Amino acid sequence: xxxxxxxxxxxxxxxxxxxxxxxxxxxxxxxxxxxxxxxxxxxxxxxxxxxxxxxxxxxxxxxxxxxxxxxxxxxxxxxxxxxxxxxxxxxxxxxxxxxxxxxxxxxxxxxxxxxxxxxxxxxxxxxxxxxxxxxxxxxxxxxxxxxxxxxxxxxxxxxxxxxxxxxxxxxxxxxxxxxxxxx
Numbered sequence: 001x002x003x004x005x006x007x008x009x010x011x012x013x014x015x016x017x018x019x020x021x022x023x024x025x026x027x028x029x030x031x032x033x034x035x036x037x038x039x040x041x042x043x044x045x046x047x048x049x050x051x052x053x054x055x056x057x058x059x060x061x062x063x064x065x066x067x068x069x070x071x072x073x074x075x076x077x078x079x080x081x082x083x084x085x086x087x088x089x090x091x092x093x094x095x096x097x098x099x100x101x102x103x104x105x106x107x108x109x110x111x112x113x114x115x116x117x118x119x120x121x122x123x124x125x126x127x128x129x130x131x132x133x134x135x136x137x138x139x140x141x142x143x144x145x146x147x148x149x150x151x152x153x154x155x156x157x158x159x160x161x162x163x164x165x166x167x168x169x170x171x172x173x174x175x176x177x178x179x180x181x182x183x
Contacts, residue, residue, distance in 0.1 A: 020107045024100060031096035038088045045081070090166045097166075101159040108152050112145070 053074055060066040119141050126134045 016107070016110055020103055023103050027096050027099045027103070031092055034092045035089060038085070038092070042081075042085050049077075049081075087170055090170050094163060094166060097159055097162055101155070104155055105152070108148065108155070112148055115141075116145075 057066055057069065060069060119138070123134050123138060
């Protein structure tokens, strides 16, 4: 009695998908927790700075000196603090992005291996006289593998473009905070 390739136990594949989903969820949760911590720290620091700045402004008698103080110190400090905040967020997002890309790459590779194994089993156990169908099936399968590689390349490009966008935003924010113009 020959082995029927269509009676595959789906559990190992489902376990892989479940594990990948858990891993991706863990990365998202860690990222959200890190961002939450950054936001809490930023809110605490902001509250402390506001109290300090208001106390300093209350000491000023002259409206011009109050304006000069706000313009010279408060706004420049705020720009630096926003840049530091953005850099912390971008670091967390970059790390999460890399981890998610690794998970996706792993899932694609495992799916590809499972699919190759399935097709080889199915075509090796094909009944006599079905050579033409097997040939068409293998040709279609090879096309699907090529599409797999295109998807993988597109995914890698997408993650790379995201990282470049994050870097550009960070660089732009840094240059604006320091008052330098991009050349």
